Amino acid sequence: MEEDARRPPSLPVPEVGPFRRSFWKSPLRGPWLASFLSAALLPLIVICSLTGFLSHAAYNPDLGDNALFDQGVDLYFFDWPTGPSWLYVLTQGLHIITGLAAIPILLAKLWAVIPQLFERPTARSWAHGLERIGLALLVGGSLFVFATGVLNIQIYYPFGFSFVPAHYYAAFVFLAALAFHIVTKVGVMRAAFRERGVLRPLREDLAHTEPEPELAGRHTSAPVAAAPPTMTRRLLLGTVGVGSAALAAMGTGQVVGGPLRKLALLSPRGDDFGDGPNDFQVNKTAEAAKIPMDKVGPDWRLTLEVGEERRAVISRDELLAMEQVTADLPIACVEGWSTTQTWTGVRLSELARMAGAADGAELQVISVQPAGALRQATLTGDQVAAEDSLLALKVNGADLSLDHGFPARVMVPALPGVHNTKWVEKMVFAT
Amino acid sequence: MKRFRYEYGASPVHLLVALTSLAVSAWALAQVFDVLSTPGRFLIWFLGAIVLHDFIFLPLYSLLDRGAAGALTRGRQPSRLRIAALNHLRIPVLLSGLMLLVWYPLVLSKAPGGFERTTGMSTDVYLERWLLLSAVLFAGSALLLAVRARRLRAQG
Structure with a gap:
């Protein structure tokens, strides 16, 4: 159908080097291999994208100063729930694990289709030209989101732009281009699986590994002048699978913790800290947050406000004299690691009552931390009211260490780690 | 319809999907210019x-x-052993390289100060771990190759 379409003006690429189809020698490349890799990649990308957007929602960006950047459109029409307490461990853990697991498959997929980058003519029709623009956005968008994500979880920022909005908006480019790609290529996948079977090529040994034939009426990366095979498709895909599983295991180790944390061999939060009550992962140390020591010493006081009006000023001893509640709650970081500990402190609902705040009032918690968008966070009325939502004073029976937020920190079930504000000095209830 | 297909090269649905996709990307890029400094x-x-x-x-x-x-695998018909040797080299290289590609900021200690200040942990351990993992992969692969070589030779 496309062959007799009007050809748009296109770059006069000479038939040399990689622009010659015979340049590409691998007998393994072709529509089946590309389709198989896509079929493996798609569920991972779906989970990774959904959990990514859920993470955005988990920050309740419509409240107070929670939004880290201008949203453009408000896609988040629900309040993040307060349970189960491991909800954000699950969603963000999946985001990082599926993202890591997708990397080798994505790289293999790009290898499988690279000859099509050099297709001649550069545009067979206007439709094909648009598809190729879409492909540039797909390749750039996918490499961008995976690269920035991987660098962010290793706390390495060589890129010189703000991570969160860049990762977020690049994901829109990536997913929009992916949707277009799926619509245009689903026919190739169907035809490839129909002709070659979904799994049949995996059973071929080296002697039976033939170059993939071209699909009738399609333009694919099937070789026209294949070299003899040196590897079976099974071995290639098995290696990709092992790489993917290894990265998934490293991600899982730092999400699940316990003995599994040992699996996090190369991922950033795999280390054991020791056996003390405060020996567990720190998102941001007091040093990094530039906490002034004189403001977290004996003179520390917690101020409760409703609107602009001051309702109470409480010392740490007075807080300790109130009813203490203990709960097992996870710190679940957006970087995809988590750790569950036993926290003790005063219920946020009790402090709301003490301040005389209205039922269901939102609460902005403000830290001693002098600067940074995450020195404060606003919680929903439900989060304040939740049974296990605490202003924690102790962890595992001991006072919080400075790095874990001494004198007091918020712990709310299912809340992203950084919204569990540390070094709290003020709580402002909405009127 | 036939005319549309000739001019455009695909169905109107294709064009609709293409334009929607490109519009979303354009919006996202406009947001990037709006939000990022x-x-x-x-x-x-x-x-x-x-x-x-x-x-x-x-x-x-x-x-x-x-x-x-x-x-x-020089020569027209490389022996099975030579092909096996090639793959026993390829696979540890691929896996070790993948780990380096993904974790290079930690393995090569690209920002040790920032990492340590933020997390309270050192990046010192990662190079050693990656080298160890690579050594295990290469050694394991070489061992398997030796076993296969013996079997192939026994088969003649």
């Missing part, structure tokens, strides 16, 4: 990722593979 760096990274992958990274590893394959 350094949108130029975003574009450099976006385009740079394509160039780096498609024109440097992929050709480079393909050339390395072609070199290794050429050296190990």
